[in-house]
Amino acid sequence: MADDLNLLSNDAFRERWRSWLRANYPEEWRIPIIYRLAGDDERRWHRMAYEAGWRAPAWPKEHGGLGLSLEKQLIMHQEMERHNCARVLDSGALLLAPVLMKYGTQEQRDRYLPHILRGEELWCQGYSEPNSGSDLASLRTSAVLDGDEFVINGQKIWTTLAACADRIFVLVRTNKEVKKQAGISFVLADMDTPGLTVRPIMNLADEDELCEIFFDNVRIPAENLVGELNQGWTVAKALLGDERIANGAPTLSRQAFEVLEQMVDGIGLADDVGQADRMAQLYCDIQDLAALHAQVADAAIRGEVDNAVLGLMKVLATDLFQRVSDELLRAADEDAGLRTPVGIGGVELDLRKIYMIARPSTIYAGANEVQRNIVATMLMGAAAK
Amino acid sequence: MGWRLDDELQQMLRDSAVNYLGTAGGPDHFRKVRASDSGFDAATWAQMGELGWTGILLPEAVGGSEMGLGGVLTLAEELGRTIAPEPFIASAVIAATVLAASEADIASTLGRALALGQRSVTLAWQEQRGTIGIPAFHTRLNGTALIGTKRYVPGWHADAALLVAVTDGAETVVVAVDPAAPGVVVHPARLTDGTFGADIYFNNVAIGEDAVVLRGQAADVALDLAIARGTVALSAQLEGLAGALWHMTLDYMRQRSQFGSNLSDFQALRHRMVDLYSEIELAGASWRSAAKLLEEGAIRGSAIHAAKARCSQVVQDMGKWAIQYHGAFGYTDEADVGLYVHSGLRWSTWLGNAVSHRREALAAHRRERALNG
Numbered sequence: 001m002a003d004d005l006n007l008l009s010n011d012a013f014r015e016r017w018r019s020w021l022r023a024n025y026p027e028e029w030r031i032p033i034i035y036r037l038a039g040d041d042e043r044r045w046h047r048m049a050y051e052a053g054w055r056a057p058a059w060p061k062e063h064g065g066l067g068l069s070l071e072k073q074l075i076m077h078q079e080m081e082r083h084n085c086a087r088v089l090d091s092g093a094l095l096l097a098p099v100l101m102k103y104g105t106q107e108q109r110d111r112y113l114p115h116i117l118r119g120e121e122l123w124c125q126g127y128s129e130p131n132s133g134s135d136l137a138s139l140r141t142s143a144v145l146d147g148d149e150f151v152i153n154g155q156k157i158w159t160t161l162a163a164c165a166d167r168i169f170v171l172v173r174t175n176k177e178v179k180k181q182a183g184i185s186f187v188l189a190d191m192d193t194p195g196l197t198v199r200p201i202m203n204l205a206d207e208d209e210l211c212e213i214f215f216d217n218v219r220i221p222a223e224n225l226v227g228e229l230n231q232g233w234t235v236a237k238a239l240l241g242d243e244r245i246a247n248g249a250p251t252l253s254r255q256a257f258e259v260l261e262q263m264v265d266g267i268g269l270a271d272d273v274g275q276a277d278r279m280a281q282l283y284c285d286i287q288d289l290a291a292l293h294a295q296v297a298d299a300a301i302r303g304e305v306d307n308a309v310l311g312l313m314k315v316l317a318t319d320l321f322q323r324v325s326d327e328l329l330r331a332a333d334e335d336a337g338l339r340t341p342v343g344i345g346g347v348e349l350d351l352r353k354i355y356m357i358a359r360p361s362t363i364y365a366g367a368n369e370v371q372r373n374i375v376a377t378m379l380m381g382a383a384a385k
Numbered sequence: 386m387g388w389r390l391d392d393e394l395q396q397m398l399r400d401s402a403v404n405y406l407g408t409a410g411g412p413d414h415f416r417k418v419r420a421s422d423s424g425f426d427a428a429t430w431a432q433m434g435e436l437g438w439t440g441i442l443l444p445e446a447v448g449g450s451e452m453g454l455g456g457v458l459t460l461a462e463e464l465g466r467t468i469a470p471e472p473f474i475a476s477a478v479i480a481a482t483v484l485a486a487s488e489a490d491i492a493s494t495l496g497r498a499l500a501l502g503q504r505s506v507t508l509a510w511q512e513q514r515g516t517i518g519i520p521a522f523h524t525r526l527n528g529t530a531l532i533g534t535k536r537y538v539p540g541w542h543a544d545a546a547l548l549v550a551v552t553d554g555a556e557t558v559v560v561a562v563d564p565a566a567p568g569v570v571v572h573p574a575r576l577t578d579g580t581f582g583a584d585i586y587f588n589n590v591a592i593g594e595d596a597v598v599l600r601g602q603a604a605d606v607a608l609d610l611a612i613a614r615g616t617v618a619l620s621a622q623l624e625g626l627a628g629a630l631w632h633m634t635l636d637y638m639r640q641r642s643q644f645g646s647n648l649s650d651f652q653a654l655r656h657r658m659v660d661l662y663s664e665i666e667l668a669g670a671s672w673r674s675a676a677k678l679l680e681e682g683a684i685r686g687s688a689i690h691a692a693k694a695r696c697s698q699v700v701q702d703m704g705k706w707a708i709q710y711h712g713a714f715g716y717t718d719e720a721d722v723g724l725y726v727h728s729g730l731r732w733s734t735w736l737g738n739a740v741s742h743r744r745e746a747l748a749a750h751r752r753e754r755a756l757n758g
Contacts, residue, residue, distance in 0.1 A: 292670035
């Protein structure tokens, strides 16, 4: 594995990754859509990938990543999808690391990146607040400088997998006197800092991944500030930019469609004309989104980033995932009302859970209505008030 | 252009097309052709010949420019943006693909005239409503006598050269037929894009051996390729139309004020415009993906069907909302929006409508899935 993966042909690269997955990916994790690696499972996965030389494909080599071309990164995603791998959040490598590379100090990078690489530390993202969801910039959790420490007070909510995380990156208000975007800073905190408490929230999919976090005079070293004081909004926006490419992928829709096909075959509905027409619509929607995603990714490889289409793909992908999950329930008739896995055509499927897992995707990472506003401004200019 | 990419040849062709169609094409030209008796403007066709467009798929030996599918698609986009009523796809793509596969003298003669823009050529293959791809033919060549009926023959006008795809009972044959020959009866009908289609009846029409363009497997292969190319090109043309209509609608929304605000400032309308733009982006990606696969030789997969389905759908969706957002003015013949909607009706339903192509896409996917277990 010492050789440069970038020098392999795409086919050879794909084959190497695929056979490694086959030989090493734990069988019990192969529950697509429904299962997400959390806590020790997630740590184990990053560690496995690290030891085998597959960790952090997008990171530049100078930071310990693979420095893979976007094309090869996409191949890795495709093969994980094909292998029915579980979802994985990996907030540290995907969301925080690009920020540290761009805005962090050398000391911050040296301190945090190696632990992310080796799967020793998991991170969570402290953005949303009870009164600041889509209007994120209105956030009120405050950090006040006191000597060489920040003192944080306030509350975050909808923080995914906070209960399993070792550390958190947080947006805090450091200036209340200026325009809301201009008074925000980006800071890092240990989850075991005194005064920080986590309360998991049970969601509609029977998961407790989403959490509330309370900050009660939480003191963190001033050196935990990333970027300049009050520049947190710029730092955070850079991070969301990276997130959006992943959010536009048709992966979940495609996996849910495969489940739908198995189920429709199992029930014997495949030749029903109405069913087939609905399937045809979903199939074409998935194909076309995949075509758009691939071409937008190709353009990104060439250095052409089209911000409007990135926002649109998030809307398209999440709306589509919901429509596929809607169709799963429609095809199941009365079995859609079961709170247990549904046994249809020899497949055990928890349809309700898939349906519920699809719900928040149109809300998180910028609610779809907000995305439409942002894209409308790009395409049509700002709306006069 | 955003994520869309032109190669050097495509960029050159696009510049030339934008330049030419900017003055010679568009709504005024459309209205002129729509008002003409023939539905065909020979002078414009000849100019497209001079530009190398009519011979874009023809070999250099007959005066073609051999610019390939990439060039075809760029032109189709621009012709769509300007709702060109010229039979570019029917003649320069579909009929030309058949001619280019033939070494018969008649194919060279027709190819030469097509490349020069002296004539347009049309292929009659369809026999029933709602056909996707090349059907099994009932029109027969019994020895030297042609018998049967072709329907929905595109790009029809009195001077069009006619190719007819038939069976001789054993194999497929493509023959050139003189529309003025005894036994040929043509029933033309005006289409919504200003051109004519025709149903053509062949009552024991005499066909000589020198009229045979293609025969057997070569004919089957060329016909399939012709329809596949035509379908992808028509998809690109539809997407071009939808994009132009989106921008035309936005321009109107920016200058039309009600309740003290421009229409382009109302959030409900902005969100709809964003969704329509999304669908156009999907359409652009879909036909490009299909074109790439077609150039790699994939004629039977789901991609071409997905592309025609998406591009047909987006034109109909965009058309409805373009009228709505133009308000009562959008319902007048004076407004250009209606010309786009009318062109879109013809193009989105020709070569298979959205629902039919979606079904075909799923069917192709299911065949593939069955093959791969």
